[in-house]
Amino acid sequence: MGLSQDNILRKLFRIVNYSLELLLVRLYNKSFLGSNDIAAQFHSLYYSSPERTWNNTRWMGYRTMRCPLDLWVYQEILYEIKPDVVIETGTNEGGGAHFLASIMDVIGKGRVIGVDIEEVDNRADHKRITYVKGSSISNDIVKKVSKMIESDHVVLVILDSDHNMPHVLEEMKIYSKFVTKGSYMIVEDSNVNGHPIMPNWGPGPFEAIQRFLEESNSFEVDKNREKFYLSFNPDGYLKKRTD
Ligand SMILES: C[S@@+](CC[C@H](N)C(=O)[O-])C[C@H]1O[C@@H](n2cnc3c(N)ncnc32)[C@H](O)[C@@H]1O
Known part of the structure; x- marks a missing residue:
């Protein structure tokens, strides 16, 4: 019982943590687009869309x-x-x-x-x-x-x-x-x-x-x-x- 409660809390923590992270990277990307550095701009764009990029990268599933x-x-x-x-x-x-x-x-x-x-x-x-x-x-x-x-x-x-x-x-x-x-x-x-x-x-x-x-x-x-x-x-x- 204690163990499953612990697991639920960990999962909840991960969801809240992930949502906050997503919000922050999106806000940051908006303020970054003024930069002339193309590589850094792309880095910011890539990082601020985790649902299609780094959080959605699979190797053999x-x-x-x-x-x-x-x-x-x-x-x-x-x-x-x-x-x-x-x-x-x-x-x-x-x-x-x-x-x-x-x-x-x-x-x-x-x-x-x-x-x-x-x-x-x-x-x-x-x-x-x-x-x-x-x-x-x-x-x-x-x-x-x-x-x-x-x-x-x-x-x-x-x-x-x-x-x-x-x-x-x-x-x-x-x-x-x-x-x-x-x-x-x-x-x-x-x-x-x-x-x-x-x-x-x-x-x-x-x-x-x-x-x-x-x-x-x-x-x-x-x-x-x-x-x-x-x-x-x-x-x-x-x-x-x-x-
Ligand atoms: C960014 S993820 C790693 C991603 C993974 N290497 C991959 O290829 O997808 C960070 C991991 O570090 C673990 N972690 C956090 N603190 C740690 C610690 N003190 N010792 C070992 N692992 C830790 C977390 O549980 C989490 O699974």
Whole structure:
């Protein structure tokens, strides 16, 4: 009984949260159309119509809240790096994880470890995906994840959970250690807080990236990964230095 009440409350919270978000992005898009920057204008237009764009993007039937141009870049990175393991925080329905697993099927190697604080109904099922439930920054979860990785594994990390700066920064500090030299730590949704969308979001992934780079020189931003002009992850493709 308690559990189902909890589920109903979570669903209600999601609906209210989503409606507010939709209202905000629409208002913002209206005020943005004066800009001369075509890429930023398109970014704003794309983001402010979630019901036809980012909230309605599917891979093999499973929703993934990602920009298809970023998914294409993921495919290119996976082919180049051929990771043994991808750690994805914030797996949600598993659409993004399923996309990665499908590419791994074609490449012939790789597993996805998906971490999420919630266990979403009808999550994508794939033999290459292992789901882990809990907060990405909790000690228990980090221990669980590290036990699933061998010392000779090539590891890539994608951070797509809580998009507030303190959480992202903490995740970056924790999960950067798992990333193999020459591989990537991808920080999703650094476009919020005015980069260029949702200027009132507050410090988020973009600010966490800048702070992380001030404190550590083991990664560099790979701007080439933003070649398609629209990326949800400005400065978010971080390559681990090989020297
Ligand atoms: C933007 S969605 C992720 C979208 C998903 N990667 C995709 O491809 O569709 C964010 C997810 O992060 C999860 N989340 C929020 N805080 C978290 C935390 N502390 N640890 C792990 N997951 C968290 C939420 O439950 C939600 O499912």
